[in-house]
Structure formats: structure tokens, C-alpha cells
Amino acid sequence: MVVRALFRAVIMGPPGSGKGTVSNRITKTFGLAHLSSGDVLRVNITAKTEIGLLMKSCIDQGQLVPDDVISRLILGELRNLEQSGWLLDGFPRTVPQAEALDAAFRIDTVINLDVPFQTIQERLTSRWVHLPSGRVYNTSFNPPKVPGLDDVTGEPLVQRNDDAPETVARRLKAYENQTQPVLEFYRSKGLLETFTGTETNKIWPHVHAFLSRKLNSGIHKARLKESLKEWARTGRSLYRAKN
Ligand SMILES: Nc1nc2c(ncn2[C@@H]2O[C@H](COP(=O)(O)OP(=O)(O)O)[C@@H](O)[C@H]2O)c(=O)[nH]1
Numbered sequence: 001m002v003v004r005a006l007f008r009a010v011i012m013g014p015p016g017s018g019k020g021t022v023s024n025r026i027t028k029t030f031g032l033a034h035l036s037s038g039d040v041l042r043v044n045i046t047a048k049t050e051i052g053l054l055m056k057s058c059i060d061q062g063q064l065v066p067d068d069v070i071s072r073l074i075l076g077e078l079r080n081l082e083q084s085g086w087l088l089d090g091f092p093r094t095v096p097q098a099e100a101l102d103a104a105f106r107i108d109t110v111i112n113l114d115v116p117f118q119t120i121q122e123r124l125t126s127r128w129v130h131l132p133s134g135r136v137y138n139t140s141f142n143p144p145k146v147p148g149l150d151d152v153t154g155e156p157l158v159q160r161n162d163d164a165p166e167t168v169a170r171r172l173k174a175y176e177n178q179t180q181p182v183l184e185f186y187r188s189k190g191l192l193e194t195f196t197g198t199e200t201n202k203i204w205p206h207v208h209a210f211l212s213r214k215l216n217s218g219i220h221k222a223r224l225k226e227s228l229k230e231w232a233r234t235g236r237s238l239y240r241a242k243n
């Protein structure tokens with residue numbers, strides 16, 4: 001699919017607000033590369049890299065990893081995506097991270113998923129993930145075809161250590177204290193676009209319409225129409241392979 005060259009977006013929202021789920025729909029519909037800071041960290045933990053080993057306990061306890069570590073990691077990954085449009089998920093999470101990103105790249109828009117904290121806790125305790133790919137499931141919202149197994153590879157799904165209820169509470173606190181100020185950072189630059197709701201399937205059409213408008217000039221029109229029709233007809237089935 002053809003997308004206007006180098007469209008660069010950030011998706012924000014509290015833990016469990018649906019960033020990964022919506023990112024997957026965006027990247028499939030609009031052909032952007034997806035970079036999730038949480039996935040990058042988890043891949044490092046699984047591969048037992050030096051960074052992974054150092055950051056594991058921080059992540060398991062629901063704390064943010066240090067700004068300089070994550071900024072170096074993510075800006076390095078983005079430099080490998082120099083030639084593509086991308087959607088950045090989970091970074092920046094603090095104002096110093098936002099400043100580091102700002103110094104390195106021009107951002108076109110910031111999508112903010114505004115989902116109430118009460119909605120989130122239950123979602124996270126029933127979240128299951130396929131670690132190698134980052135595919136995310138939920139026992140009630142989007143269960144895998146075979147319980148406990150990834151739809152694409154058939155490999156086992158796991159629950160994240162940091163999705164335990166007491167750790168989720170700590171992550172929400174970190175979001176309030178450290179990440180909410182980033183919303184103001186982007187609001188003051190006129191980049192923040194907020195989508196409020198409690199259900200991803202109701203938020204998604206608004207995100208879709210917004211990005212379609214933004215990207216209209218470059219998107220292959222026929223593909224967009226086809227994807228909208230498919231969405232209207234089947235709901236989420238377009239995205240079943242991952243979500
Ligand atoms: N019940 C319910 N679960 C959802 C909804 N949207 C996403 N989820 C699930 O909630 C969990 C968190 O979503 P995810 O996209 O991983 O959020 P992130 O932490 O912001 O990246 C996952 O298990 C999703 O499958 C929704 O509208 N309703």
C-alpha cells in the first residue's frame with residue numbers, strides 16, 4: 001500500500017488502553033511500520049541481552065526504565081526505519097523522552113487513547129501475548145482460535161509478569177505522574193488528537209477516519225475504500241490474524 005512518504009505518528013494512552021490493538025489496525029490499514037517500546041524491551045529480556053537483563057526487574061515491578069536507556073534504544077531502532085513511515089507505541093513516556101524524540105524526528109500527529117482507569121484493570125488480567133511477535137489476545141475480547149496458542153504460529157501464549165493487579169496499579173501511577181505531562185507537551189505543539197471511550201471497536205472508526213483524512217493525499221484510494229467496506233461488513237475480522 002502506498003502511504004505519503006515518511007508519515008510519523010505516536011500513539012499514547014494508559015497501560016491497557018488498547019495502544020497495541022489499535023496500532024495493529026493502523027499499521028495494517030495504512031501500511032506504517034510499528035515500533036513498540038514494550039515489545040523491544042521484552043525481546044531484549046527474552047534474548048537475555050545486557051539491556052534486557054538490567055531492565056527486567058524494573059519492568060516486572062511496574063516502573064519505567066531510565067530515560068537515557070530507552071531513548072537510546074528507541075532512537076536507534078527508528079534510525080533503521082529511516083526510509084519508512086512509522087507509528088511509535090509506548091515511547092515517549094516522559095517529557096525528557098519526548099524532547100529527545102523531538103530533537104531527532106518531526107512528528108506528524110499524536111493519537112491519544114483516553115480510556116478510563118476502571119476499564120483497564122480487568123482487560124490486563126485477561127491479556128495473553130505471543131512474545132516473539134507481540135501479538136496480543138484477550139480471553140473475552142479477542143480470544144485466540146485455540147485457547148493458549150498463537151493463531152499464526154501455534155506457539156504458546158503467556159501472561160506478562162507486569163499484568164499482575166498490584167503491578168498494574170503501579171503502572172497506572174507511573175502513567176499519571178510521568179506520562180500525562182507528555183500529553184501537554186504535544187497539546188502545546190498542536191499535535192495531540194484525543195479519542196475517548198471504553199471500547200476499542202467504538203474508538204477505532206474515529207481513529208480510522210482521522211488518519212484517512214490526514215493521509216488522504218498519499219493513500220491508494222481503492223485500498224482505503226476496500227478496507228472501510230470490509231470493516232463495515234465484518235467488524236474486526238480484517239484484523240483477525242493479529243487481533
Ligand atoms: N474487553 C476489551 N478488551 C480490549 C479492548 N480493546 C483491547 N482489549 C484487550 O485489552 C488488553 C490491552 O490491550 P492492548 O492493546 O494490549 O493495550 P496497551 O497496553 O495499551 O498496548 C488486550 O488483552 C486487548 O486484547 C476492548 O475494547 N474491550
Ligand SMILES: Nc1ncnc2c1ncn2[C@@H]1O[C@H](COP(=O)(O)OP(=O)(O)O)[C@@H](O)[C@H]1O
Binds near residue numbers: 089
Ligand atoms: N518509553 C518507556 N519509558 C520507560 N519505560 C518503558 C517505556 N516503554 C516501555 N517501558 C517499560 O516496559 C513496560 C511495558 O511497556 P508496554 O508494553 O508499552 O506496556 P503497556 O502497553 O501495557 O502500556 C512499562 O511498564 C515500562 O516498565
